[in-house]
Amino acid sequence: MFTTLSLIASFALLPQAQQPTTILAPDAIIAEDGKLLEGYKVVVANGKIVEVSATPRTNGVEVKLNGILAPGFVDAFSQAGAERFITEQSAKVTPELRAADGVHLSDDAWQELAKHGVTTAHLVPDPTNVLSGSGALIATATEAGVAKIADATTVQIASLLSSSVSDRRVGPSSLAGALEVLQQSIADHGARALGHSPWFFVEDAAGARGVTSLMSDLKVTTAKFILLGDQGDYAGLFANQLVGLPAFGMGGLARRAEIWRRMAKANISVAFGTRMSSSEYGALRSSAMAWSRITRDPQGAFASITTNPAAMLSRNDIGRIARGSRADLVLWSAHPLDAQARVLATMIAGETVYRADVSTNN
Amino acid sequence: MIFSSLLITTTALLAQQSSQWAVDTVHLGDGQTMHNVLITINDGKITAVTQNADADDAQSVANAHMTPGLIDAYSYMGVDGATLEESRESTASLKLSNSLRFDAPAFGYASSEGVTSAYISPASMNVIGGLGCMVKTHGGQVASLFGDAGAAARLISDSAALKVTLGGDPSMGNHTGSGKWTTSYTARRPNTRMGTVWVVRREFYRALEYVELRDQGQVAYNADLEVLAAALSGDIQVRVQAREAHDVETALRLQEEFGWPRMLIEEATNAHKIAEMVAREHVPIVTGPAFDSSSRSIARGPSAAELAYAAEPGQICCEDYHAPGEEHVNESGKLELSEFALSLLPAVAPRYEAAPGLARGRRSEGSGSTPALPALLADASVKFAMGSAESHDSPLTESSLIYQARRAVRWGLDKDIALSLITSVPAQLCGYGDSLGQIKTGFDADLVLWSGDPLDPTSLPLVVIVDGQVVADNR
Numbered sequence A: 001m002f003t004t005l006s007l008i009a010s011f012a013l014l015p016q017a018q019q020p021t022t023i024l025a026p027d028a029i030i031a032e033d034g035k036l037l038e039g040y041k042v043v044v045a046n047g048k049i050v051e052v053s054a055t056p057r058t059n060g061v062e063v064k065l066n067g068i069l070a071p072g073f074v075d076a077f078s079q080a081g082a083e084r085f086i087t088e089q090s091a092k093v094t095p096e097l098r099a100a101d102g103v104h105l106s107d108d109a110w111q112e113l114a115k116h117g118v119t120t121a122h123l124v125p126d127p128t129n130v131l132s133g134s135g136a137l138i139a140t141a142t143e144a145g146v147a148k149i150a151d152a153t154t155v156q157i158a159s160l161l162s163s164s165v166s167d168r169r170v171g172p173s174s175l176a177g178a179l180e181v182l183q184q185s186i187a188d189h190g191a192r193a194l195g196h197s198p199w200f201f202v203e204d205a206a207g208a209r210g211v212t213s214l215m216s217d218l219k220v221t222t223a224k225f226i227l228l229g230d231q232g233d234y235a236g237l238f239a240n241q242l243v244g245l246p247a248f249g250m251g252g253l254a255r256r257a258e259i260w261r262r263m264a265k266a267n268i269s270v271a272f273g274t275r276m277s278s279s280e281y282g283a284l285r286s287s288a289m290a291w292s293r294i295t296r297d298p299q300g301a302f303a304s305i306t307t308n309p310a311a312m313l314s315r316n317d318i319g320r321i322a323r324g325s326r327a328d329l330v331l332w333s334a335h336p337l338d339a340q341a342r343v344l345a346t347m348i349a350g351e352t353v354y355r356a357d358v359s360t361n362n
Numbered sequence B: 001m002i003f004s005s006l007l008i009t010t011t012a013l014l015a016q017q018s019s020q021w022a023v024d025t026v027h028l029g030d031g032q033t034m035h036n037v038l039i040t041i042n043d044g045k046i047t048a049v050t051q052n053a054d055a056d057d058a059q060s061v062a063n064a065h066m067t068p069g070l071i072d073a074y075s076y077m078g079v080d081g082a083t084l085e086e087s088r089e090s091t092a093s094l095k096l097s098n099s100l101r102f103d104a105p106a107f108g109y110a111s112s113e114g115v116t117s118a119y120i121s122p123a124s125m126n127v128i129g130g131l132g133c134m135v136k137t138h139g140g141q142v143a144s145l146f147g148d149a150g151a152a153a154r155l156i157s158d159s160a161a162l163k164v165t166l167g168g169d170p171s172m173g174n175h176t177g178s179g180k181w182t183t184s185y186t187a188r189r190p191n192t193r194m195g196t197v198w199v200v201r202r203e204f205y206r207a208l209e210y211v212e213l214r215d216q217g218q219v220a221y222n223a224d225l226e227v228l229a230a231a232l233s234g235d236i237q238v239r240v241q242a243r244e245a246h247d248v249e250t251a252l253r254l255q256e257e258f259g260w261p262r263m264l265i266e267e268a269t270n271a272h273k274i275a276e277m278v279a280r281e282h283v284p285i286v287t288g289p290a291f292d293s294s295s296r297s298i299a300r301g302p303s304a305a306e307l308a309y310a311a312e313p314g315q316i317c318c319e320d321y322h323a324p325g326e327e328h329v330n331e332s333g334k335l336e337l338s339e340f341a342l343s344l345l346p347a348v349a350p351r352y353e354a355a356p357g358l359a360r361g362r363r364s365e366g367s368g369s370t371p372a373l374p375a376l377l378a379d380a381s382v383k384f385a386m387g388s389a390e391s392h393d394s395p396l397t398e399s400s401l402i403y404q405a406r407r408a409v410r411w412g413l414d415k416d417i418a419l420s421l422i423t424s425v426p427a428q429l430c431g432y433g434d435s436l437g438q439i440k441t442g443f444d445a446d447l448v449l450w451s452g453d454p455l456d457p458t459s460l461p462l463v464v465i466v467d468g469q470v471v472a473d474n475r
Helices: A002-013 A108-115 A175-193 A205-217 A253-265 A283-295 A298-303 A307-312 B002-015 B105-112 B193-215 B223-233 B245-258 B271-281 B296-300 B304-311 B339-348 B373-379 B401-410 B415-420 B424-429
Strands: A022-025 A028-030 A036-038 A041-045 A048-053 A061-064 A068-071 A073-078 A118-123 A131-134 A136-139 A148-151 A156-159 A199-202 A224-227 A242-246 A269-273 A329-332 A343-348 A351-355 B018-027 B033-042 B045-051 B065-068 B070-075 B115-120 B128-136 B154-165 B237-242 B263-267 B285-287 B384-386 B447-450 B461-466 B469-473
Touching (some): A073 A269, A073 A283, A108 A343, A131 A175, A242 A307, A253 A283, A269 A307, A283 A298, B018 B447, B065 B070, B070 B105, B070 B285, B070 B424, B105 B115, B115 B154, B115 B461, B154 B223, B193 B223, B193 B245, B285 B373, B373 B384, B373 B401, B384 B401, B384 B424
Parallel strands (some): A022 A061, A073 A118, A156 A199, A199 A224, B018 B065, B154 B237, B263 B285
Antiparallel strands (some): A028 A036, A041 A048, A068 A329, A131 A156, A136 A148, A329 A343, B033 B045, B065 B447, B115 B128, B447 B461
């Protein structure tokens, strides 16, 4: 315990501007495949991981840590800490809307997420318009106690949900009409309307097929899908792909377990997001734990809240302990997929943003 | 991405398929019949049709008949509210295949009744409804994680024809709106039969003007008008839904006006009244479902929704006015709907719930209909095929395509002609005359083995084969 405190003390005492090179020496780190690697050290400088090695060549202050060092979790699609509605209903398509403009950076939710090991949240506009606007990548905490916008425009959020296509007066009144609106937006705004990698919220086979064939016509190969509704009815279309999935909730447990099992069998990788599901701060982790239990694939489970959401966002600087990544690190008392594990400390971009109060063992 | 993986899967499955069938009686689809025939299938195609040949490992059922897979030339399988964009009356470039339910149960019902390919029409609610598609009823990628492999329709053309609807369907329920309702959904236009034709004219004259300006490079690309231009040039077939005889005549007038090189008339319920005129104009027809009674609902039996209403009467009268559980009484203190009325409901209620707008006016526009329509058209030398419309939405087999043909035979149509009207002729009319609808070397191995003469009411489909794969086996 003493060494944990010394890490925190050493971070807290350092002036922000001139962080020296720190060599973190935990009991073990969690590799990209979710497995524990003992004897590895993580070298952090200027907010980034500069070396991961058993015998680092970089010089610096070595800090011994009692615990398991894991990459911070990434929430693939989140609604925490923002305006109640991140949407603009006055138009059918709002590709110019930015979730970053609706964020409340000092909201308590961000700090809570950091305490629960979530270091990055992808805030998305409500998928209520066919094109809803772009998401924002938020670093959940800083030493100053507020969240920070890491990327103000991530991906374009598009929606083929029935709620967004039920306007029989001005349209669209149907999936067919929504697809047409989408096509028209692209004709009007060019590929700009979709951004480099659009995300589509879908909830049935028809919507998923429609978008896929439209993207195929447009030769867009980077589209990503968030599967809402009953995935059992249509996730078969996504074999061998990476998709977004709402985090674990308490409804329909038995069917959900069977759906997840079949998704894993179809080699579908998932990235969990908490929007549309649980507002629990621990939802990401409990989703991964449930995925691990249900599919017996702890590796895929760990990826679902680290590397997979990062891959959905085409980023390799978050979600992993690797050279060049942002130093978003969380010290756990045990493997984070272990039910008893708790967060001891959270570091975001090299700054210690949270430390557990050891005196209350909390 | 989905479609590329779909192609790979299909190819992989086809590669394994090789089989031989020894059959007593083979109806080739073109009106010819052969006996004691060996049919060889390789990689999803028919590779040999040999008479009096021996093969030790050929599959065989005594006294069985084989036909090509049936082709439903006019169907609404998988069409529902999601495919129907109601905010405009002309949606020419809208592709039905983009929002079709390829996993709809109808495709399974149809394939188990011998239908292996189908033209799927956009709904009739819009004047110009968009582009219909051509599918195989089996072999598509299955969306459900709980479904059987291949048990979904497979798209083979996403722009098979352009749907135009005449008659009452596009205006049914519309009105011009008044007072505070002028901006409401109910102010949808057109609101008359004349208005419907006016919209057709307006759109096609816009297209003519567009083509002229486009060729001079003076106008921006317009997806809807491009499709109409393709219809004007004959690159795409125009399918006009018309039931009443005067609607069929209107279609002929419109064709004369715009010179659509490839027009086909759908349903043509009362075309027997002007059969000679249709034959003279050489316009092909796909007849809609023909029943002994003009009431489809009786022919098809009560729908699931009607049965649900009968089981839970409260839904009918009370949902708008009373909280659940609250007793519903009128001023005299009596229940408003009698048990007797409820018991009658399944028999009398029209069933439009399957897909809003699809069959809207069939009952009112089918007053002069006759189950002898196919026989009468054949007598007048009209070129036509048969379609089932919504009939395969129901698991009740009395309305399936083969029953349509049997009914036509009962009402005077020649048997060989009847079979060709659900095989080779629809294949030609849909543009697949060289690959579907016949048992012939080089054609797709879509086949149905029947327990007896397929037009005999006692015969059952024993084996259904799509692209060389057995998709239903009741031996």
